[in-house]
Amino acid sequence: MSVVLKGQGLRVAVLGGGIAGLTAATELAERGVDVTVVEPTGWGGKARSASVPGTGRGGRLDLPSEHGFRFFPGFYRSLPDTLRRIPLDGSPDGVAGNLREATHVLSARSGRVGERLTDVSTAAGARTPSEFLRSLGMETGGRGLTSEELLYFANRMLVYMTSSDERRLGQWESTSWWEFSAADGASDEYHKACVVGATRTVVAARAEVCSAHTVGGFLEAFGYGFLGRGEVLPADRVLNGPTSTAWIDPWVTHLDSLGVRLELGWRVERLTVGARGVTGAELRGPRGERRDLTADSYICALPVHRVGALLDRGLAEADIALKRTSDLRTDWMVGIQFYLTEPVPVIRGHVLFLDSPWALTSISQAQFWDCDFRATYGDGTVADCLSVDISAWDTPGILYGKPARECTRTEVAAEVWAQLCDGLNGRGRTTLHEGLLHSWELDPAVRNLDGPGPAVNDEPLLINTTDSWAARPRAVTAAPNLFMAGDYVRCPVNLATMEGANQAARLAVNALLDASGHPGAPALVHTLHQPEELRRLKEVDGELFAQGRAHILDGPPPWAVSARGRRSPRRVPGGPRGPRAPR
Template identity: 25%
Template sequence: MRDRKAVRVPGPTGRASCDGKRVVVVGGGIAGLAAATVLAERGAHVVLCEREDHLGGRVGGWETVLADGSRATMTRGFHAFFRQYYNLRSLLRRVDPTGDALTAMPDYPLWHAGGHREGFAGLPRTAPWNALGFLLRSPTFRPRDLTSVDVRAALPLLDVSVPRAYDELDALDAADYLRRIRFPEAAHALAFEVFSRSFFAHPSRMSAAELAAMFHIYFLGSNEGLLFDVAADPFPHALWDPLARYLTGRGVTVRTGTPVRRVSRASRGFTVELDDDAPTADAVVLAADVNGLRALVEDSDLATPEWRADVKALDTAPPFLVSRYWLDRPVRRDRPGFLGTSGYDLLDNVTVLDAYEHEARAWAARTGGAVVELHGYSLPDGVTEQEARARLLAQLHEVYPETRSARVVDERHELRADCPLFPPGGWPTRPTVRTPEPGLVLAGDLVRVDLPVALMERAATTGFAAANHLLSDWGVAGTDLWTVPTAGRGPVLRTLARRFGRAPVA
């Protein structure tokens, strides 16, 4: 079921098959898997190359052995599968048609160290009643605080469209935007800073247009709400291993542990240089992360100097740390599976995996313990990994005091810095799916697409769009895309925003 106002973007029309076109997909994350799926379903001979030993990209996972001898699956952290992720869910339905791989979280709780607490369960799903319901029951928003809000500057949030929002707001950073609207400080910290840091960057380094688009996607523009689902099993078991089998069943060659060194133009198509092979292809999908894409483009003489310069200018968000602890005793039974936090030093959220994930739940049941994961996004300059680990753990003890007496059975830590950064002013030069090089397309959450999508859904959407671009060039039918409404939710809200709203000013 979709929001009745969800927007269908028709795929290209044409023949049913591309008659064995050869395509190399570079990158086995969500974007690469989405592109490979549609291309294989249209008869392409696809080789999928992934440099890691597992699929899924930043939503991947791998086996580890704990100190007590247990086998567990480590990942790069919690991911929320929101109900408005239409294209990602379309991809997953290939291997999970009934949706059993995902389980619903009852709420999206947010805690501030100052004592403010929010949640989104039980709110109306229709805008603007969802926002009004949130305001009326929120302990954070007080009537006298709201009188300070610059209503005219806030009204454009009721009519966010892409790419218009970027034309209007991309020059501002998200923190400055919120200051100019004059949202109450507590509301700023809870309802906006928590969300913006989900993009792995502090609001001062993030485009205001990205924040406005996110508010549209998850709140005022969609009736799907802010509640979400999570994977009931570790990502490889629930999602990517079944999808790999689906792809190989359609003739896709899936090669993990296979970095691509260079892509070059051949007399007919491309040559893709691997460590042990150099397959040729009619087309190439580059679905690598920022660092991988920059390195590959630098080593490959493709497209135009201007395009290569735009790729080189892409940047990554600051480092983030995921710390997972296997503890010898449980957390309180009423602790949520996921908790967003603000004001707790470096800590941005806490996940109790045994509240919802079968593997973690089995370990906790067998040992009487708990599996807890901590995230710290946008780590400050100069903070070492050891210091960040210690500070996250100390804040866990503040948030959930019962963990202070727990013994750590084992722990795993992932410090990474490979998420795309969407800085102010970056939209005009952000690379798009189509490139100046015929037969070469991009996909991934770093890629510009003129639709209101974000995070995992941007990856899936650009993967489908990349396949569609190639199929369209070959006269072959593609796949439809879906998105939340591409403008304000209703005519009254749009009229208010367009007639009385204005861009925020200092």
């Protein structure tokens, strides 16, 4: 537990109470700073859990619901550090003691033909790169990839892992994952296993628009964790209860004990800007009342879709460069929970439905929770919660032939259930059937599925499209007392995740402490593992990139053959000296 410093007279207003806002409040309060956090909707932001009103009977709690299941990959280091500092009775490791290892990943296939179960536990010991490829559902023969496809994808990973930082920002940031992985002309199986599966089931982004910088970086980080490189941590962890119960509620209690003022129901309407920076924030309360919040410094920890509304209300006046955030794109990754009358663990971990047109992922939650689910939640007949994320909302389904955005809520639930059954039933085994289904709950942040008007998602997720890095703000702004935090702010984890939000908040706090002259030590911002064995290869690539030359291992795929039988060369954009990396 960090030592709390004595107050230094610095007042900070944190605008937004999601992961970024609560992280910033923690770091500041531990350094004796006077902190006020305002949040319009609920503590924890998109990470919070909720419940289905009126479903509890006989003294039981209402059935738990959420925006989507939470998981903590092994390369998350900043966020677990925060969890360890949140006190929890009986746990010397704080709230981090509520994490449980998810030991397996199932790559489910239609009719269970060609499915693959992978042990990702720490107990499995050291692994080889070929085992990493198999963990992604990639193998040769049968329904799997051809040998040349598997080898080429291995080449793609090696190219990215040995690319210099300059090339990652200067070339791969401008290259879509579709183009980088050479999807054109490849087989459907290659698309599912290597191209689409690597994006939609993780970051809710289309491979055609998501940058290779982002997808390659995520697979690299996950791969090092799976291979046991760097800090040895479980590759996949989940909480032992609903997110708010196991994490957010103890966090809010801890912040209150540190003297943080937590004001729920207040929305930021406008920033007032003067010659010396931000002078105040105009707030609207839960009953429509208005008041001004004043502080010495401000941390804007609002989600990216809410930041846009402030651009014409003071934010752009504070820093005109922040207008670039309006170029950032969001997409939908939405949770739906199916409540089952019997335990259906499937596997002890996550399931990736590679043949699902809606890019489904799921986890059976009751097996990880430290309670008797049937005795704790609902009406006494519910024994499990199958939590599912829907990542593709524009692709026709298998039941109604419509994309999710055009379905009613009931049709979405029926379609998801059909796709789950397609991946988990077959070859003489029936994992799911209608008799198991008690009820379901679709994220209420999605509105208008039953009309009128087009469907709306109140809590979309940032997607890292090509060239989006330049539009993402830094923690420091042109206003000397305004700092940015959130999963869209530039940070070592180049992905809209809880870890990214946590890191961005730490960067904002460090910038604030430095600007104010506060004596508190800076917050630690963890970097991703970079193996020493690849350092020289990256240096060589940096030299090649500066000369405008391609990566030494970068070549066309076996299926890219011209009419003359010669393979088309891969080119480096940006002229003879190569592209310049955004700063």
